[in-house]
Amino acid sequence: MGTRKKVHTFVRVKPTDDFAHEMIKYGDDNKSIDIHLKKDTRRGVVNNQQTDWSFKLDGVLHNASQDLVYETVAKDVVAQALDGYNGTIMCYGQTGAGKTYTMTGTTENYKHRGILPRALQQVFRMIEERPTHAITVRVSYLEIYNESLFDLLSTLPYVGPSVTPMTIVENPQGVFIKGLSVHLTSQEEDAFSLLFEGETNRIIASHTMNKNSSRSHCIFTIYVEVHSRTLSDEKYITSKINLVDLAGSERLGKSGSEGRVLKEATYINKSLSFLEQAIIALGDQKREHVPFRQCKLTHTLKDSLGGNCNMVLLTNIYGEAAQLEETLSSLRFASRMKLVTTEPAINEKYDAERMVKNLEKELALLKQELAIHDSLANRTLVNYDPMDEIQIAEINSQVRRYLEGTLDEIDIINLRQIQEVFNQFRVVLSQQEQEVESALRRKYTLIDKNDFAAISAVQKAGLVDVDGHLVGEPDGQGFGLGVTPFSAKPGKKSKSKKTFKEQLRPSTPPPKPVAFEDFKNERGSEINRIFKENKSILNERRKRASETTQRINAIKREMDVTKEALNFQKSLREKQGEYENKGLMIIDEEEFLLILKLKDLKKQYRTEYQDLRDLRAEIQYCQHLVDQCRHRLLTEFDIWYNESFFIPEDLQVALKPGGSIRPGMVPVSRIMSLGEDAQDKFSQLQQVLLPEGPDSVAFYNAKVKTEQKHNYLKTMMGLQQAHRK
Numbered sequence: 028m029g030t031r032k033k034v035h036t037f038v039r040v041k042p043t044d045d046f047a048h049e050m051i052k053y054g055d056d057n058k059s060i061d062i063h064l065k066k067d068t069r070r071g072v073v074n075n076q077q078t079d080w081s082f083k084l085d086g087v088l089h090n091a092s093q094d095l096v097y098e099t100v101a102k103d104v105v106a107q108a109l110d111g112y113n114g115t116i117m118c119y120g121q122t123g124a125g126k127t128y129t130m131t132g133t134t135e136n137y138k139h140r141g142i143l144p145r146a147l148q149q150v151f152r153m154i155e156e157r158p159t160h161a162i163t164v165r166v167s168y169l170e171i172y173n174e175s176l177f178d179l180l181s182t183l184p185y186v187g188p189s190v191t192p193m194t195i196v197e198n199p200q201g202v203f204i205k206g207l208s209v210h211l212t213s214q215e216e217d218a219f220s221l222l223f224e225g226e227t228n229r230i231i232a233s234h235t236m237n238k239n240s241s242r243s244h245c246i247f248t249i250y251v252e253v254h255s256r257t258l259s260d261e262k263y264i265t266s267k268i269n270l271v272d273l274a275g276s277e278r279l280g281k282s283g284s285e286g287r288v289l290k291e292a293t294y295i296n297k298s299l300s301f302l303e304q305a306i307i308a309l310g311d312q313k314r315e316h317v318p319f320r321q322c323k324l325t326h327t328l329k330d331s332l333g334g335n336c337n338m339v340l341l342t343n344i345y346g347e348a349a350q351l352e353e354t355l356s357s358l359r360f361a362s363r364m365k366l367v368t369t370e371p372a373i374n375e376k377y378d379a380e381r382m383v384k385n386l387e388k389e390l391a392l393l394k395q396e397l398a399i400h401d402s403l404a405n406r407t408l409v410n411y412d413p414m415d416e417i418q419i420a421e422i423n424s425q426v427r428r429y430l431e432g433t434l435d436e437i438d439i440i441n442l443r444q445i446q447e448v449f450n451q452f453r454v455v456l457s458q459q460e461q462e463v464e465s466a467l468r469r470k471y472t473l474i475d476k477n478d479f480a481a482i483s484a485v486q487k488a489g490l491v492d493v494d495g496h497l498v499g500e501p502d503g504q505g506f507g508l509g510v511t512p513f514s515a516k517p518g519k520k521s522k523s524k525k526t527f528k529e530q531l532r533p534s535t536p537p538p539k540p541v542a543f544e545d546f547k548n549e550r551g552s553e554i555n556r557i558f559k560e561n562k563s564i565l566n567e568r569r570k571r572a573s574e575t576t577q578r579i580n581a582i583k584r585e586m587d588v589t590k591e592a593l594n595f596q597k598s599l600r601e602k603q604g605e606y607e608n609k610g611l612m613i614i615d616e617e618e619f620l621l622i623l624k625l626k627d628l629k630k631q632y633r634t635e636y637q638d639l640r641d642l643r644a645e646i647q648y649c650q651h652l653v654d655q656c657r658h659r660l661l662t663e664f665d666i667w668y669n670e671s672f673f674i675p676e677d678l679q680v681a682l683k684p685g686g687s688i689r690p691g692m693v694p695v696s697r698i699m700s701l702g703e704d705a706q707d708k709f710s711q712l713q714q715v716l717l718p719e720g721p722d723s724v725a726f727y728n729a730k731v732k733t734e735q736k737h738n739y740l741k742t743m744m745g746l747q748q749a750h751r752k
């Protein structure tokens with residue numbers, strides 16, 4: 028397979044008592060023919076006409092028996108067909124030179140039978156020798172006459188005459204002729220009957236249809252399909268052996284033929300020259316297009332010519348001097364064919380049904396294997412089948428409980444379950460998103476901040492003020508809720524109007540998102556800068572950690588590969604026998620290098636791993652800083668916001684630097700009640716409770732925070748009421 032072959036060319040010389048010894052000479056190796064033509068004296072004194080030719084071939088068959096011809100020409104091609112290689116054997120030559128004798132032989136004398144019956148015999152003999160394979164044989168017999176197709180086996184009672192003319196059809200499996208009967212034959216005898224039927228029809232047709240049999244091409248095809256019997260192998264092979272008896276190659280019509288003869292001659296000349304073009308094109312690797320469709324002969328043989336099949340051309344010639352001109356022409360054709368190379372390839376196909384069966388078998392086996400692993404790992408029997416609705420609903424409920432906090436963790440069972448858990452996360456998330464949105468819609472009119480027409484309509488109706496703030500709402504409580512401020516873009520805003528601090532205290536406090544932007548540019552600028560800085564450090568560390576992780580994974584993979592190679596080397600050494608020298612194991616250089624490599628990789632792995640651990644600690648620390656900063660930013664903002672818009676002037680004095688209260692550090696509740704110091708209370712609490720266990724800190728921390736928030740809100744409500752009065 029895959030090796031390039033030449034088209035095999037042989038010449039068979041028809042036996043004669045009148046052999047032109049002076050004109051036709053064979054080479055010593057029987058692989059060449061030299062032709063010598065006597066000078067044509069009629070052409071005058073100056074005569075440049077060529078008189079000597081030498082043709083190189085694969086073999087010259089002179090006085091060869093049918094037996095020898097078969098051995099030399101056909102045996103290998105037929106044998107290889109059972110291995111999946113298409114094969115084509117063609118007889119070429121002028122009428123009467125022995126093409127039909129070579130192909131079919133005489134049907135009266137068994138000894139003189141030709142290639143066709145011998146090929147059938149060989150196929151059936153080989154089937155007998157291969158009980159491990161189920162091999163089917165089919166045959167068809169096609170005649171092409173004046174570019175029309177005839178089924179030479181259509182006369183069989185179970186075939187019946189075809190109503191529509193036959194057509195050549197191409198599909199991915201190859202070329203076939205629609206309407207041509209193909210006959211399954213289970214034994215040699217049946218195959219012979221078919222052959223004789225076809226031969227008889229050829230002769231009858233030449234009488235009844237006034238059809239000259241030497242004017243048509245006849246293609247006998249043996250189709251072979253080989254399935255393995257013992258193996259459950261889904262691969263199977265198919266092949267075709269085409270045995271072609273071509274129409275006479277003599278150039279008719281040159282001497283004033285007319286009518287039918289002229290028509291036949293035109294068709295034959297054309298189809299034979301197209302045949303030559305196609306074969307030559309096939310042998311030319313650079314050529315992409317091969318002109319198969321130019322005539323019925325080449326189109327029919329498309330997947331059996333040159334290219335990827337074994338091809339043999341047998342040229343039948345006369346040995347007499349009188350036929351020398353046609354003989355020369357035939358030999359020229361043969362030597363052109365000899366230059367053509369082919370690349371035979373196996374026609375391998377897949378039996379879909381067998382493949383499914385095999386895969387099912389393997390699946391069952393793998394499931395069993397998994398069950399064994401599960402029981403070895405002491406896991407209760409895990410089901411690996413696709414999940415049903417009830418199982419999916421159960422996972423959905425697990426995910427919901429997990430999100431609510433009533434379920435601490437979701438047990439991992441198998442890959443399918445993990446995938447479904449993620450799936451359900453997505454389902455729950457999108458449901459929640461929808462719920463939030465519809466809740467908002469129930470409560471607020473949501474307008475796209477870029478939809479200016481809608482905005483101005485709402486403004487006209489007096490529902491919102493210029494900032495997009497709902498009229499009648501005392502504050503823009505809750506970030507991002509309610510109508511998004513139309514002028515929320517900080518850049519645009521700072522250009523168009525003064526910040527709130529620069530204005531007199533407004534009667535209506537600005538919405539929090541807007542005020543927050545101002546805060547970040549003013550009092551909160553320093554803490555905001557630190558917050559951003561910490562965040563960028565955190566992101567950078569995270570990126571580095573992810574890169575390190577990738578490197579670690581790569582090293583790990585390489586370690587695995589190296590380990591495997593090492594194991595392989597070891598097993599090789601054990602198989603080949605080990606050497607010991609003074610109690611030391613001798614290993615070869617390759618194994619030694621692998622050990623060194625593995626050591627090196629391990630070292631790299633350790634270093635990288637240490638780096639990653641350091642990075643992780645740093646990330647944790649940075650994350651903590653960022654969280655703290657964020658918290659600080661928001662707390663300070665709240666204080667600032669309240670100072671700026673709610674806390675009465677007189678109280679503010681106390682908050683001024685140098686005043687009795689340090690701004691920014693004291694909760695508003697303290698300012699208002701000025702009795703208890705929650706911070707102090709918390710420190711006391713910590714000191715008392717810490718010995719209970721460090722874990723309690725988070726708990727109490729949260730408790731105090733909630734209390735603070737609660738107090739704060741209460742105070743704010745009071746303030747707002749006071750403010751309105």
Ligand code: ADP
Pocket residue numbers: 040041042120121122123124125126127128129241275343
């Ligand atoms: P083609 O098919 O090329 O027109 P045929 O095979 O019909 O030629 O041969 C013409 C005649 O010559 C037939 O009677 C055939 O039996 C005979 N003949 C051809 N070749 C041989 C041969 N090698 N030995 C004996 N007879 C032959």
Ligand code: MG
Pocket residue numbers: 123126127128240241272
């Ligand atoms: Mg013939």
